[in-house]
Amino acid sequence: MSKLRLWIASNGYIDRAHSNLYSWFAQAGYQYKNTLLKALYFGGREKTYQSWYGLPEDLLKTNRTFNEAGTDGGRLEPPYKNQIDHYGQDYFQLLFSQYLPSHFNLNIGLFSTLGRGYYEEYKVDRNFNSYFENHDSIGIRTDLVRQRWLKNIFYGGTFALNYEHQSIAATLGGALSQYRSKHFGKVVWAENINNLDVNAHYYDGSSTKNDFNVYGKFNYDLLHKINFYFDLQYRYVGYVTSGIDNDKNAYSVDKTWHFFNPKAGILYKIKPEHQVYASYGLAHREPNRDDLLAATISNPPHAEQMHNLEAGYKFLHRKFPLALNYFLMQYKDQLVLTGRVNDVGNPIKENVPVSYRTGFELTGAINIYEQKVSRRLFAINYSFSYSWNKIKSFDEYIYTYDENYSPVESLTLVINHQKTNISFSPAIVAALELVAYPVKGLSISLMNKFVSRQYLDNTSNKMRSLKPFYYSNLNISYSIPLRQAGKEISLKVLFNNIFNRHYESNGYTYSERYSYLDEHNALQVTDPATYNYYFPQAGFNVLAGVSVRF
Numbered sequence: 001m002s003k004l005r006l007w008i009a010s011n012g013y014i015d016r017a018h019s020n021l022y023s024w025f026a027q028a029g030y031q032y033k034n035t036l037l038k039a040l041y042f043g044g045r046e047k048t049y050q051s052w053y054g055l056p057e058d059l060l061k062t063n064r065t066f067n068e069a070g071t072d073g074g075r076l077e078p079p080y081k082n083q084i085d086h087y088g089q090d091y092f093q094l095l096f097s098q099y100l101p102s103h104f105n106l107n108i109g110l111f112s113t114l115g116r117g118y119y120e121e122y123k124v125d126r127n128f129n130s131y132f133e134n135h136d137s138i139g140i141r142t143d144l145v146r147q148r149w150l151k152n153i154f155y156g157g158t159f160a161l162n163y164e165h166q167s168i169a170a171t172l173g174g175a176l177s178q179y180r181s182k183h184f185g186k187v188v189w190a191e192n193i194n195n196l197d198v199n200a201h202y203y204d205g206s207s208t209k210n211d212f213n214v215y216g217k218f219n220y221d222l223l224h225k226i227n228f229y230f231d232l233q234y235r236y237v238g239y240v241t242s243g244i245d246n247d248k249n250a251y252s253v254d255k256t257w258h259f260f261n262p263k264a265g266i267l268y269k270i271k272p273e274h275q276v277y278a279s280y281g282l283a284h285r286e287p288n289r290d291d292l293l294a295a296t297i298s299n300p301p302h303a304e305q306m307h308n309l310e311a312g313y314k315f316l317h318r319k320f321p322l323a324l325n326y327f328l329m330q331y332k333d334q335l336v337l338t339g340r341v342n343d344v345g346n347p348i349k350e351n352v353p354v355s356y357r358t359g360f361e362l363t364g365a366i367n368i369y370e371q372k373v374s375r376r377l378f379a380i381n382y383s384f385s386y387s388w389n390k391i392k393s394f395d396e397y398i399y400t401y402d403e404n405y406s407p408v409e410s411l412t413l414v415i416n417h418q419k420t421n422i423s424f425s426p427a428i429v430a431a432l433e434l435v436a437y438p439v440k441g442l443s444i445s446l447m448n449k450f451v452s453r454q455y456l457d458n459t460s461n462k463m464r465s466l467k468p469f470y471y472s473n474l475n476i477s478y479s480i481p482l483r484q485a486g487k488e489i490s491l492k493v494l495f496n497n498i499f500n501r502h503y504e505s506n507g508y509t510y511s512e513r514y515s516y517l518d519e520h521n522a523l524q525v526t527d528p529a530t531y532n533y534y535f536p537q538a539g540f541n542v543l544a545g546v547s548v549r550f
Helices: 289-294
Strands: 002-010 019-032 035-049 084-100 104-127 141-165 168-190 201-222 226-244 250-271 274-285 304-315 322-341 347-369 376-401 413-421 428-436 442-451 469-481 488-496 504-517 523-525 529-536 541-549
Touching: 226 289, 250 289, 289 347
Parallel strands: 322 376, 376 504
Antiparallel strands: 002 019, 019 035, 035 084, 084 104, 104 141, 141 168, 168 201, 201 226, 226 250, 250 274, 274 304, 304 322, 322 347, 347 376, 376 413, 376 428, 428 442, 442 469, 469 488, 488 541, 504 523, 504 529
8 A cells, every 4th residue: 555645835926826735645456366456545635826817918017926816806905815716626546457368358447536616706896686686685785705616526437358469459448427516606705794694605506417438449560560550439428507607697508419539540660760650530529618608599619520630750769769740630610719708798619610730740869878888878858849720710709898888789890810820829839958867866957948929819910929938947856766676765856947037828818899979979989909918927936846656
């Protein structure tokens, strides 16, 4: 039996964005001849101060650590101390493996995941009856603290019957699972309300997702030169959700999907160290809960479909390994943000008929070994990818609001875009790592990474983008072997962003127009205004840790 517990704490780079996380792992096993039974339990808890509001663009140069969370849009000062996200999960697994006669083996797994948590928010000057319509405090406005809760359970089982003999390997497998969740909100404090029931729910909803798949894999190695495989999977998904959302709107969704996902590939060994390959796969993905709830009745989301084609070359050399890969991912009905919102202002993802990602990936290394022994002294690891990520055509929606900030549907601006870049899809990603091994157990690595420009939406507008960025990390690791074979203590120190680069790795954007009546009572509409928000990354910082393998 083995146990492990980890703890991570940070003050955070963004103001008040402190975190306290811990996790644990324990396992016990029993083995007798050809039978193995193993039980695992692991889990974690996190308590973090919210920092998911992006930084307005005009603060990037003057106040990069500003955090709006806890201020209710700047109306509360000082910020609320307990504006936190608090969540935990427990995982239980029971694994069974049995070797059978005639080159068969059977693996069965049972699992269950329990989750529970909430995030807490302080809100200023709220109409209490917008939370509880039947409360006797009609028309009272108050400061309050609310919690939005999620309780969930995910459980099921998997199986795989494997056959392996000489040049043939085959698997018949599958999985059956159910996910159930409850979403609800509570008001745990209100300044001007008497007889507050802190356990009452001001919204309630539940969801059930049933997921079943069965697959067959076959792999054949012909004369140790040609290897080909195919994988056929059928997947069923049934999703039901209903209730009242946090905007006090009723919802009810009952959807099912049937997917067939085939894969096939071939690998040819020109020589043991020279290999070429090609593969094709078809995959599907259903819309998630947010996509389903945000959609309008007239335009429900469809499942996404992707054709994936890959081909490449591998050079399996001890000193100079290298791999070059070409890929093409052709999408049908990819879900993307277009600027559209539903009747309560939540963004809607819409299917675009045609989009794709295609490009090249290069990975490799240069290894230098000590002449008399097989110990590596120095290594250069590198990777480079260049891709084109395009949407063939889509319509961008920019809403027009009146003086009461209500949308005027007839004044919605619709702009068609042709062959634009998919958001958050850099054309170039490159990395270079220099690693030295001065003595046994010690490694010192300098990792450098570059990411080219990314767009915050799908319009390819440079004014709504993340600038290219690069950073360097220095990692020092030392492993001390213990008396038992395979057991060791590792000491690690990671110096992140050693050159203190200022960069942003994520963000979001939206645009809108405004309408008003001028002095002649004529309707006027402003030009679109765009608001960009970014998530700045920390400058130079240090992370240290100790791990024990036993």
